[in-house]
Amino acid sequence: MYTIQSGNTVITSGREKMAPHSASFTKQCFIRTPFLFKGTPVVLVTISTVETSTAYVTYGVERDTNATNETRYKVSASNNTVREETAGCYWCDYIIMGELAEAGYKK
Numbered sequence: 001m002y003t004i005q006s007g008n009t010v011i012t013s014g015r016e017k018m019a020p021h022s023a024s025f026t027k028q029c030f031i032r033t034p035f036l037f038k039g040t041p042v043v044l045v046t047i048s049t050v051e052t053s054t055a056y057v058t059y060g061v062e063r064d065t066n067a068t069n070e071t072r073y074k075v076s077a078s079n080n081t082v083r084e085e086t087a088g089c090y091w092c093d094y095i096i097m098g099e100l101a102e103a104g105y106k107k
Helices: none
Strands: 004-005 009-017 027-034 035-039 042-048 058-065 071-081 089-107
Touching: 009 027, 027 035, 027 042, 027 089, 035 071, 042 071, 071 089
Parallel strands: none
Antiparallel strands: 004 009, 009 089, 027 071, 035 089, 042 089, 058 071
16 A cells, blocks of 8 residues: 555555456455545546456445444446456556545554
8 A cells, every 4th residue: 555645635545456256257355544534535446457358347436334443445346248257367456535534544
């Protein structure tokens, strides 16, 4: 995880491995960051691989409202040829940017 902080604003980025979800054409990962945000931060994700030419499309980025002492998102994606079996390792690259809550950062 990489982080840049300026005043009360933080930008954090990283990479998580996608895992098969309910079928091989759907994948999911969880993004966890120790930063607590005021309001809703901006979340950007891309799904990529170097092993195949099959593209994945993000269909869900959900904030876990039950997470404590961290901010956690579930990212869900499906290949662009629905129901076609897909092998290979896929990665979720992300950037999260937002204003820190008063609690800010939990170790």
